[in-house]
Each structure stands twice: as C-alpha cells, then as structure tokens.
Amino acid sequence: MLGGEEEKDPDAAKKEEERQEALRQQEEERKAKYAKMEAEREVVRQGIRDKRYESLGQILLCSLQASKGLLSVTMNGKQNNIASLIEYSEERIES
Known part of the structure; x- marks a missing residue:
C-alpha cells in the first residue's frame, strides 16, 4: 500500500x-x-359510507311515508315513529 493505493x-x-x-x-x-x-x-371507510347511505335511505323512506300522511313505518319488524327515525338517522350521519 505505497502511495495511497x-x-x-x-x-x-x-x-x-x-x-x-x-x-x-x-x-x-x-x-x-x-x-x-x-x-x-x-x-373501514366503505363501512362508514354504507352506514351513511343506509341512514339516508331511512330518511328518504320516512320522508316518503310522511308525505303520504303516515305517522309511523314498519322497519326491521318494528313499528317506528317517523319523526324519531328521521332524528336518529340525522344523528348517525352527523357522527
């Protein structure tokens, strides 16, 4: 190693x-x-979107039923007050 080699x-x-x-x-x-x-x-994001669309569908169904003069609707085998369903769905969308 002479000369820096x-x-x-x-x-x-x-x-x-x-x-x-x-x-x-x-x-x-x-x-x-x-x-x-x-x-x-x-x-996870798709699950969130699905919940939102489900809630929007419930709101639309309730609005349609309300426009026909009905005060309650049967969903999932239960009789539900339309106003309370709309309120519940709106809360789920906001959260």
Missing part, C-alpha cells in the same frame, strides 16, 4: 450486489405492508 476487496462487487438486493427486498416488503394497511383502511 487502496487494497481492492475481491468480494466487494458481490457484497454490494447483496446489499442492493437486500434494500430492494426491504422496499418491496414496506410497499406490501402499506398496501395492506391502506386496503384495511378502505374497508
């Missing part, structure tokens, strides 16, 4: 290639992890 590692290229492969693998695992997390979040 460095010793060349004969395995340096192989080590660098292995390091790059490990980095690629870590990146792929990270992307898969975050894709899975995003898919789970989308399921």
Whole structure:
C-alpha cells in the first residue's frame, strides 16, 4: 500500500450486489405492508359510507311515508315513529 493505493476487496462487487438486493427486498416488503394497511383502511371507510347511505335511505323512506300522511313505518319488524327515525338517522350521519 505505497502511495495511497487502496487494497481492492475481491468480494466487494458481490457484497454490494447483496446489499442492493437486500434494500430492494426491504422496499418491496414496506410497499406490501402499506398496501395492506391502506386496503384495511378502505374497508373501514366503505363501512362508514354504507352506514351513511343506509341512514339516508331511512330518511328518504320516512320522508316518503310522511308525505303520504303516515305517522309511523314498519322497519326491521318494528313499528317506528317517523319523526324519531328521521332524528336518529340525522344523528348517525352527523357522527
């Protein structure tokens, strides 16, 4: 090692290639992890949207029944006061 020359590692290229492969693998695992997390979040968001649309459907049904002069409607096998159903549905939408 005279004159500032460095010793060349004969395995340096192989080590660098292995390091790059490990980095690629870590990146792929990270992307898969975050894709899975995003898919789970989308399921939750869809559940929220479904609840909202269900509530809106109940409001529309109650409004239609009220416009026909009915004071109550049967939903899920129960007789319900239209005004209380509208109030309940609006509370669910706001939350």
